[in-house]
Amino acid sequence: MSEAKRLAGEKAIDYVEDGMIVGVGTGSTVAFFIDALGRIRDRIAGAVSSSEQSTARLRMLGIEVLDANAAGPLKLYVDGADECDPHKCLIKGGGAALTREKIIAEASETFVCIVDPAKRVPVLGKFPLPVEVIPMARSLVARRILALTGGQPVWRDSAVTDNGNWILDVHNLSIVDPVGLETELNQIPGVVSVGLFARRRADIVIVGGEPPQVL
Numbered sequence: 268m269s270e271a272k273r274l275a276g277e278k279a280i281d282y283v284e285d286g287m288i289v290g291v292g293t294g295s296t297v298a299f300f301i302d303a304l305g306r307i308r309d310r311i312a313g314a315v316s317s318s319e320q321s322t323a324r325l326r327m328l329g330i331e332v333l334d335a336n337a338a339g340p341l342k343l344y345v346d347g348a349d350e351c352d353p354h355k356c357l358i359k360g361g362g363a364a365l366t367r368e369k370i371i372a373e374a375s376e377t378f379v380c381i382v383d384p385a386k387r388v389p390v391l392g393k394f395p396l397p398v399e400v401i402p403m404a405r406s407l408v409a410r411r412i413l414a415l416t417g418g419q420p421v422w423r424d425s426a427v428t429d430n431g432n433w434i435l436d437v438h439n440l441s442i443v444d445p446v447g448l449e450t451e452l453n454q455i456p457g458v459v460s461v462g463l464f465a466r467r468r469a470d471i472v473i474v475g476g477e478p479p480q481v482l
């Protein structure tokens with residue numbers, strides 16, 4: 268599986284143009300992209316990072332990490348996913364970086380998602396849906412999600428996000444209307460962000476393999 272992740276991550280370099288500030292996601296697939304980016308670091312102007320984890324790896328490879336506010340709109344964002352449906356809607360947040368990932372995806376003209384073949388699903392929801400919550404709202408949000416969806420929210424043990432918040436993972440969902448569910452869950456007070464990337468979904472999906480498949 269990590270070979271498929273490597274092939275997807277390296278293929279995404281095709282979308283990097285000279286002088287770009289590149290939006291960079293989080294996770295083991297993105298780590299391969301960052302390593303490949305390190306090999307062409309002199310061609311790019313820097314990166315905007317979605318997590319402390321990615322920031323550390325980017326800096327270790329000599330890539331300048333820029334503040335999102337200073338960088339402004341980005342041309343390219345490259346990130347992984349936990350699940351990807353045929354419409355390029357995603358579940359993300361397995362690595363707890365969903366909020367910053369969502370901000371960078373929204374700020375970017377093109378979102379290239381890099382996955383291994385196991386991430387492709389007909390309907391989202393087998394992977395528990397991560398929801399980042401303000402700590403004092405954890406119990407309220409869990410009750411609301413249960414009532415609204417029938418899914419079972421589980422507090423992710425000892426996970427604190429880079430923003431100081433907590434994660435609920437919602438099990439047993441079958442997400443037939445990803446845009447509707449994302450919109451609905453976003454309305455619950457205390458929800459910081461929902462790991463459904465449907466309103467702003469991927470533009471391009473690269474599935475790692477020999478050769479990589481571009482969807």
Ligand code: 5RP
Nearest residue numbers: 294295296347360361362364
């Ligand atoms: C982190 C994410 C990751 O993109 C997602 O969990 C996939 O990770 P990996 O590439 O390690 O399988 O959303 O919050």
